[in-house]
Amino acid sequence: MAIVTLQNVTYKYPLTEAPVLQNVNLQINEGEFVAVIGPNGAGKSTLCYTLAGFVPHFFKGELTGTVEVAGVETHQSSLNEWVLNVGLAFQNPFNQISGAKYTVFEEIAFGLENIGVPREEMKPRVEKALALTGISDLADRSPYSLSGGQQQRVALTSILVMEPKVLVLDEPTSQMDPIGTREVFGVIRTMAERGMTVVLAEHKVEWIAAFADRVVALKDGQVLLDGKPGEVLTSPLLEEAGFGISRYTSTARKARELGLWKKDQLPITLEEAVEGFSLTSSPSPKERGE
Amino acid sequence: MHERLSFYVHRDSPLHRLNPLTKLTMVFAFILLSFGSPWYWTPHILIVLVILPLSFVGRVQREYLLTAARLIFPAAGFLFLMQSLFQPIGQTIWFRWWVLEVTHEAVAFAFVNAARIIVMVSSFTLLLLTTHPSELMSDLTRRGLPSQFAYVIISTLQIIPQMQAKAQTIIAAQRSRGLDTQSSFVKRVGALVPLVGPLVFGSLVEVEERAIAIEARGFTSSHAKTSLCEIPDSRFDQILRGALIVSVILAFVSRLWLS
Numbered sequence: 001m002a003i004v005t006l007q008n009v010t011y012k013y014p015l016t017e018a019p020v021l022q023n024v025n026l027q028i029n030e031g032e033f034v035a036v037i038g039p040n041g042a043g044k045s046t047l048c049y050t051l052a053g054f055v056p057h058f059f060k061g062e063l064t065g066t067v068e069v070a071g072v073e074t075h076q077s078s079l080n081e082w083v084l085n086v087g088l089a090f091q092n093p094f095n096q097i098s099g100a101k102y103t104v105f106e107e108i109a110f111g112l113e114n115i116g117v118p119r120e121e122m123k124p125r126v127e128k129a130l131a132l133t134g135i136s137d138l139a140d141r142s143p144y145s146l147s148g149g150q151q152q153r154v155a156l157t158s159i160l161v162m163e164p165k166v167l168v169l170d171e172p173t174s175q176m177d178p179i180g181t182r183e184v185f186g187v188i189r190t191m192a193e194r195g196m197t198v199v200l201a202e203h204k205v206e207w208i209a210a211f212a213d214r215v216v217a218l219k220d221g222q223v224l225l226d227g228k229p230g231e232v233l234t235s236p237l238l239e240e241a242g243f244g245i246s247r248y249t250s251t252a253r254k255a256r257e258l259g260l261w262k263k264d265q266l267p268i269t270l271e272e273a274v275e276g277f278s279l280t281s282s283p284s285p286k287e288r289g290e
Numbered sequence: 291m292h293e294r295l296s297f298y299v300h301r302d303s304p305l306h307r308l309n310p311l312t313k314l315t316m317v318f319a320f321i322l323l324s325f326g327s328p329w330y331w332t333p334h335i336l337i338v339l340v341i342l343p344l345s346f347v348g349r350v351q352r353e354y355l356l357t358a359a360r361l362i363f364p365a366a367g368f369l370f371l372m373q374s375l376f377q378p379i380g381q382t383i384w385f386r387w388w389v390l391e392v393t394h395e396a397v398a399f400a401f402v403n404a405a406r407i408i409v410m411v412s413s414f415t416l417l418l419l420t421t422h423p424s425e426l427m428s429d430l431t432r433r434g435l436p437s438q439f440a441y442v443i444i445s446t447l448q449i450i451p452q453m454q455a456k457a458q459t460i461i462a463a464q465r466s467r468g469l470d471t472q473s474s475f476v477k478r479v480g481a482l483v484p485l486v487g488p489l490v491f492g493s494l495v496e497v498e499e500r501a502i503a504i505e506a507r508g509f510t511s512s513h514a515k516t517s518l519c520e521i522p523d524s525r526f527d528q529i530l531r532g533a534l535i536v537s538v539i540l541a542f543v544s545r546l547w548l549s
Contacts, residue, residue, distance in 0.1 A: 054502055080511045088506040094452075095499035098507070099445030102424055109518040111507035116514050123518075144452060158507060 003197050004028035004051065004166060008065035011046060011055055020046045022221040024065075028199065030165075033192035035208040035229075036201040038218035039242050044201035047218065048090070048170040050074075051199055053082035070165055084115065087164030091171040093151035096158075097143045104146075104154055105130070105139040111162045129161035133187050148175030156184065166197045173204065185211045205246045209233055209268035217243065234266040248273040296447055297353075297418040305348030305416070309527040310426040311433065317413040319534035324409040326538065328545040330398075333405035341412045350419040354412070362411045366404040373400035423447055429521045437515060441504075453493065460488050 006026040012019040020043045028034055038044050049055045056063040057079040067074045070085050089096065101107040108126045117125070130136045133153050138146065143154055156172050169188070173181040181204065189211050192198045202208055208215060208229060215232040217225040219241050225232045232238070234249050248267045255261040260278060267273040305313070320341070324333035345354035373396065380395025427440035461469075464484055470477050 049502075052506065054505070058502060058505065079505060080508060083506050083508050083511075088502070090499070090502070092499060095496050096503040098441075098504050099448045099500070100424070100441050100504075102422070102448075106424070106518055110504075113516050113518060114508035114513075115511045116516050119516055119518065119520065122516070126518075144448065155503075162507065 001030055002027045003030045003070055004199070005068040006050075006065065007068075009050065009067060010062075010064045011050060012062045013046075013059060014061045019062075020221050021050065024221070024223055026216065026223065026226070028166075028197060030197055031192055031195045033189065033198045033211065033213045034200070034216060035212035035214070036199060036216045036218060037203070037205065037208065037243060038201075038224075042218040043221040044218055045090070045170050046221075048088065048168045048199070048201050051166065052086045052088035052168045053077070053079050054088070057082070083164075084162075085164055086166045086168055087159035087162055088168045089155045089159045089170070089172050091174050093148055093155045093175065096155040097151060102142060103140050104135065104143050107143045107154060108158045108161050111158055115162065125161055125163075129157050132160065132190070133157045134183060149173075149177060149180045152176060153180070153184065156187075160187075160191065164196070166199065167191060169198065169200045169202075171202055172200070173202070173207075181207060203244060205233055205244060206248070206269070209246055209248075217241075219243075229268055230265065233268045252276065296423055297415070298422050299350050299353055299419050300422075301349045301420075303347060303349040303420065305344060305350075305420045307522070308420075308530075309521060309523045310421050310429040311523070312527040312531050313417050313421055314426070315531045315534050317417050319538050320413045321406075321410050322538045323541050324406045326545060327541040328548050330402060332541075333402060333409045336409050337405060337412065341409065341416065344416060348416060348420045350416070353419055354415060357415050358408075358412065362408055362415070365411075366407045369407060370400045370404040373403060425519065425521060428517050428519065429523075431515070432517060432521070437509075441509075453489070456492070457485060457489055460485050 004026065005028075006024050009021055009024040009026075010019050011021040024047070036044050036047060046055065049059060050063070050067055051069070053074055055061065056074065063074075069082075072082075072085070074082065098107060098110050101110055105126060108129060109122050112122045112125060127136070130139055133156060135150065135153050135157060138150060138154070143151065146154065152172055152175055156169070159167065167188075173184050176184065185207050188198055188200065192213070200208075200212070212229055215225070215227065215229045216223060217232055217235075217238060224241060225235055225237060233246060238245050239250075246268050248270060252261045252266045252273055255277065256266075261276060262278050263276045265272075265276075267276050320336055324336055345351040348354075374392055375390050375396075377393075377396035377399055378391075379399065380393030382394035384392045384394060384397070386392075424444055427435075427444050431437050431440045461481075464481070469481055469484065472478070
């Protein structure tokens with residue numbers, strides 16, 4: 001069942017000429033983990049803001065078409081009601097720290113205080129969320145004393161704790177090391193399996209390939225491709241349009257030219273790449289001694 | 291780098307355990323008493339017999355006395371000196387020097403004023419030393435202070451040190467590109483120009499993002515807010531607040547009655 005529906009969505013920020021989103025149509029089912037990829041300026045962040053209700057409630061500008069989440073349209077709702085359904089975490093972790101709290105534990109509880117969760121319920125919820133993202137040991141630290149990657153986990157946790165139906169994440173791992181990234185992708189995957197709908201704008205295609213259910217490729221504010229990771233990430237259209245593609249895909253594409261890749265399907269993960277390489281192929285033109 | 295801008299000293303004492311509102315009431319009661327009481331020696335008695343012992347009760351005597359020695363007493367002493375020398379009141383001349391006349395009345399006036407200043411600054415110092423800012427704000431929010439107001443106070447306390455750190459980073463970055471920040475005064479003032487742009491405009495962008503972030507966490511939600519930490523408000527707190535208010539009223543009434 002679709003929980004998020006975008007119909008003919010076109011949006012123009014105030015003071016800009018060209019629309020940032022153009023005629024976007026998107027249906028996302030409950031519990032789906034959708035990754036949004038695209039070059040800089042393709043409209044990924046704007047799409048996130050639109051889903052989270054900040055377009056049009058915070059950023060004004062001209063929005064046409066309909067945005068519907070859990071059966072409610074943005075135009076009919078107010079931002080403070082909308083955020084109960086859709087949680088948003090974005091890139092810069094430093095600016096997501098409220099500044100009103102002195103420890104990570106209190107910081108995570110900030111959202112729960114705002115929406116009036118009773119105190120007895122608050123503590124177990126915060127503890128559970130901290131354990132989920134693996135930052136229980138940071139609970140008593142000041143949020144400002146943490147590293148960028150740790151702050152990003154705090155930002156993610158402080159949204160997760162509010163248990164939104166739809167989780168919108170705009171590059172939530174940009175300051176993390178590979179281990180941190182894998183852990184956070186694991187957490188997001190778990191949330192999706194528990195029924196939370198996840199929309200993730202991200203550049204790290206190799207992680208998307210391993211974790212997401214579906215990939216939407218945005219280009220100049222329009223949906224270029226929409227489908228399973230295996231189809232979208234190996235499409236020849238991506239490279240032409242200036243997207244970053246997985247090194248497994250690009251290596252296999254080279255290998256195909258050399259006759260080292262026999263399968264029709266190009267790989268998007270390490271496992272698929274290892275499996276598909278056939279090293280016993282005809283030698284390349286160079287090796288034939290020309 | 292300072293983690294936060296706060297005087298709070300984390301210790302366990304009866305003064306720390308008092309409800310923040312009680313302490314705030316105490317501060318204002320002391321100030322009003324020192325200005326409103328009809329008895330000349332009230333502020334002096336408050337300093338010696340109430341504020342000083344309270345700093346020991348709160349186990350912050352070291353911090354308090356250091357602040358007093360470095361800041362409060364020098365400032366009050368300067369005020370005393372200025373008012374004694376330049377206050378053109380009184381007939382009982384003690385001595386005359388050049389164009390200055392020091393009279394008994396001026397000295398008495400300066401002495402009580404200096405004591406009032408000490409009471410005012412000292413009681414606020416004690417409040418800040420023994421009360422965690424977020425505890426004070428969440429208690430006041432619970433009693434009806436708008437949460438936006440509390441947010442502005444608390445986040446400013448935390449964000450100012452962050453901005454200082456950012457200014458340091460910008461200066462370091464500019465210096466690594468050859469900006470001179472250590473020579474003559476004129477050059478140093480000039481060096482501020484390339485600092486202000488990134489700092490101010492960067493901060494404006496940050497404000498927008500922070501607004502989005504706290505909005506995403508339901509800051510303007512129409513639900514009644516709850517609070518994670520429980521702030522005790524005992525019977526003793528309530529009685530103490532009542533007593534403080536009554537003593538202030540008595541002081542003002544007796545002053546009116548005597549005059």
